[in-house]
Amino acid sequence: MARLQRAFFLFCIPGLLAAVGARETEGQWCKAGHSLSLGISVFPGFEPLDVFGPLEVFYALSYHRNVSLAVIAKEKGLVSSRPPFKTGSKNATNGYENALGPRIEATHSFSEAPVLDVLLVPGGRGTSALEQANDTSVEDFIKSTFGQLDFLLSVCTGAVSLAKAGVLSGRRATTNKSVWKAATNHGKNVTWVPTARWVEDGNIWTSSGVSAGIDMTYAFLRRLYGDGDEILKSVMNEIEYAPHTKADWDPFSVVHKVPGANTMASLADSTTPVGYDENS
Ligand SMILES: *[C@@H]1O[C@H](CO)[C@@H](O)[C@H](O)[C@H]1NC(C)=O
Ligand SMILES: *[C@@H]1O[C@H](CO)[C@@H](O)[C@H](O)[C@H]1NC(C)=O
Ligand SMILES: *[C@@H]1O[C@H](CO)[C@@H](O)[C@H](O)[C@H]1NC(C)=O
Ligand SMILES: *[C@@H]1O[C@H](CO)[C@@H](O)[C@H](O)[C@H]1NC(C)=O
Ligand SMILES: *[C@@H]1O[C@H](CO)[C@@H](O)[C@H](O)[C@H]1NC(C)=O
Numbered sequence: 001m002a003r004l005q006r007a008f009f010l011f012c013i014p015g016l017l018a019a020v021g022a023r024e025t026e027g028q029w030c031k032a033g034h035s036l037s038l039g040i041s042v043f044p045g046f047e048p049l050d051v052f053g054p055l056e057v058f059y060a061l062s063y064h065r066n067v068s069l070a071v072i073a074k075e076k077g078l079v080s081s082r083p084p085f086k087t088g089s090k091n092a093t094n095g096y097e098n099a100l101g102p103r104i105e106a107t108h109s110f111s112e113a114p115v116l117d118v119l120l121v122p123g124g125r126g127t128s129a130l131e132q133a134n135d136t137s138v139e140d141f142i143k144s145t146f147g148q149l150d151f152l153l154s155v156c157t158g159a160v161s162l163a164k165a166g167v168l169s170g171r172r173a174t175t176n177k178s179v180w181k182a183a184t185n186h187g188k189n190v191t192w193v194p195t196a197r198w199v200e201d202g203n204i205w206t207s208s209g210v211s212a213g214i215d216m217t218y219a220f221l222r223r224l225y226g227d228g229d230e231i232l233k234s235v236m237n238e239i240e241y242a243p244h245t246k247a248d249w250d251p252f253s254v255v256h257k258v259p260g261a262n263t264m265a266s267l268a269d270s271t272t273p274v275g276y277d278e279n280s
Pocket of ligand 5: 170
């Protein structure tokens with residue numbers, strides 16, 4: 001235990017200061033008992049793994065660290081992964097009748113969301129349904145809450161909502177490679193990074209499509225708690241996931257022919273279990 005405590009102070013503080021500069025008090029995230037208040041915004045047609053991938057990591061972490069969760073939507077209650085309608089359809093036909101619709105329960109509406117340290121914004125096919133319906137609730141929530149957050153994270157086309165909220169202006173970001181052109185059409189003065197598993201710019205982290213959110217979450221928590229954090233390492237091994245640890249590893253930018261993608265980039269990646277080398 002003492003060794004662990006010492007490790008926190010050795011590793012947590014420098015990583016933390018590098019990450020958040022003056023925004024955070026020293027060592028705050030690493031102290032036993034310090035809580036992390038996580039919010040996840042959802043909307044009809046959210047991509048399941050965009051939510052549940054990062055959530056699995058926070059969930060596993062919550063057995064060891066004080067993490068609270070608010071699932072936030074326009075209204076409290078169940079929210080389906082099936083979009084309300086297919087973008088471009090001119091009538092009431094859903095167009096996605098055969099799509100599965102697993103649901104998550106929103107615990108809070110946007111107007112009654114608790115104070116958050118971290119907000120995670122997923123994407124999914126419903127992002128364009130929101131746009132077609134002129135529904136700005138997600139981006140309005142981001143806009144109003146951003147100033148109070150320590151960190152804002154997006155997965156996949158969640159970055160479209162961030163761009164529309166204006167918070168990516170002057171920043172680097174990435175998004176879903178399979179819908180790159182349409183997604184990057186949003187926002188002003190955003191430097192969209194074509195080859196990136198995830199991008200960190202100040203207190204905003206954006207990831208590429210779907211599964212990339214898990215890798216970003218691991219990289220983010222490493223920044224928060226420090227490289228040497230034993231709890232985080234064991235959490236990743238508990239969930240038996242070997243994260244991609246290079247932010248610029250992105251073969252999907254080539255698969256999806258993203259303009260400007262680095263086609264010469266190596267596909268070599270580091271995906272051994274966290275801490276494997278040291279412990280073997
Ligand atoms: C977790 O954090 C919350 C909010 O700060 C606090 O009310 C609660 O007592 C903490 N729980 C534990 C087990 O530390
Ligand atoms: C509604 O739109 C879908 C395609 O979006 C089309 O297949 C269907 O025939 C339309 N239904 C009616 C009643 O117009
Ligand atoms: C993003 O990419 C994934 C996989 O490439 C896809 O399943 C998903 O629907 C895409 N679109 C949006 C709008 O998120
Ligand atoms: C959304 O806004 C556009 C432009 O103002 C308008 O043409 C369209 O009818 C609106 N759509 C809905 C569903 O309200
Ligand atoms: C656009 O962003 C860059 C940083 O990427 C910044 O230097 C520049 O001032 C911004 N321009 C405008 C018009 O906001």
